[in-house]
Amino acid sequence: MAKLGFLGLGIMGYPMAHNLLKAGNEVALWTHTAEKAQELAGKGKGKACRTPREVGERADIIFLCVGDTAMSEECILGEQGIIHGAKPGTIVVDASTVSPSRSRFIGERLAEKKILFLDAPCTGSKPGAENGTLTFMIGGDKAIYEKVKPHLEEMGKQLYYCGGPGMGLHAKLSQNLILSNILQAFNEGLVLSTKAGVNPELMLDILNNSAARSGLIAFKAPYVFVRNFETNFSVKWMHKDIGLMLDSAKELNVPVPLTGLTQQLFQAAISKGFGEEDICSTIKVLEEMAGVEVRKTE
Numbered sequence: 001m002a003k004l005g006f007l008g009l010g011i012m013g014y015p016m017a018h019n020l021l022k023a024g025n026e027v028a029l030w031t032h033t034a035e036k037a038q039e040l041a042g043k044g045k046g047k048a049c050r051t052p053r054e055v056g057e058r059a060d061i062i063f064l065c066v067g068d069t070a071m072s073e074e075c076i077l078g079e080q081g082i083i084h085g086a087k088p089g090t091i092v093v094d095a096s097t098v099s100p101s102r103s104r105f106i107g108e109r110l111a112e113k114k115i116l117f118l119d120a121p122c123t124g125s126k127p128g129a130e131n132g133t134l135t136f137m138i139g140g141d142k143a144i145y146e147k148v149k150p151h152l153e154e155m156g157k158q159l160y161y162c163g164g165p166g167m168g169l170h171a172k173l174s175q176n177l178i179l180s181n182i183l184q185a186f187n188e189g190l191v192l193s194t195k196a197g198v199n200p201e202l203m204l205d206i207l208n209n210s211a212a213r214s215g216l217i218a219f220k221a222p223y224v225f226v227r228n229f230e231t232n233f234s235v236k237w238m239h240k241d242i243g244l245m246l247d248s249a250k251e252l253n254v255p256v257p258l259t260g261l262t263q264q265l266f267q268a269a270i271s272k273g274f275g276e277e278d279i280c281s282t283i284k285v286l287e288e289m290a291g292v293e294v295r296k297t298e
């Protein structure tokens with residue numbers, strides 16, 4: 001029986017860890033809200049831990065999915081981090097979306113203790129995490145990836161090995177760069193067409209049957225039309241990811257002008273108080289400016 005660990009039980013992490021438990025694994029659990037770890041531990045062979053270090057002491061393979069780079073570094077390298085409890089040969093798999101350069105730094109520090117490391121950011125939002133259908137993009141040693149692959153398959157359906165350390169993160173950030181810019185194109189187009197008088201549902205049907213078809217738009221538009229902005233992937237976390245994209249672009253000397261503008265529009269949404277809402281709520285910024293609301297007609 002596998003002895004696993006999971007750190008970070010938020011919108012994504014909780015259902016991911018739950019799927020590991022449902023597969024019959026022993027899972028040591030930690031999150032900032034102790035009650036949440038205790039509650040999830042009762043749904044299988046789980047053990048709520050007081051610190052990331054304790055998870056390190058109990059598990060052979062440890063997954064984490066936390067909000068940002070600082071959180072990841074603290075969980076792994078901090079005073080009570082995994083590094084201080086894990087034995088040599090332990091595998092740490094970071095499913096968080098963090099800075100590729102800092103992720104490589106974390107891997108190097110772990111290697112000094114003979115602890116193995118993969119970056120494995122995922123996509124699929126809350127429904128993918130709940131249904132075990134996430135897509136993982138993996139960076140690191142391929143032999144290590146093969147060892148953890150069966151457990152990634154307990155949480156996801158599409159696994160892409162992208163190359164050495166940090167390469168999974170570069171793939172994930174590129175995917176989110178395209179996704180966030182598509183979302184802004186949708187926001188502009190639907191606000192414009194709605195104000196002109198085109199029925200939003202008709203406009204979506206046209207998009208879905210044209211070269212402009214997008215899986216993201218097909219999924220998100222119905223939520224916008226009924227004004228449901230319940231969080232599957234929050235504005236604040238996508239804004240964080242856009243910042244990572246811009247940082248990576250600067251490091252690699254790549255111009256990304258559209259992404260710079262998209263970051264400002266996400267910032268505007270946060271400034272309006274939409275940071276905790278789903279990314280599709282960013283349309284409200286343009287709606288307010290244009291004096292129109294994109295919603296389902298009665």
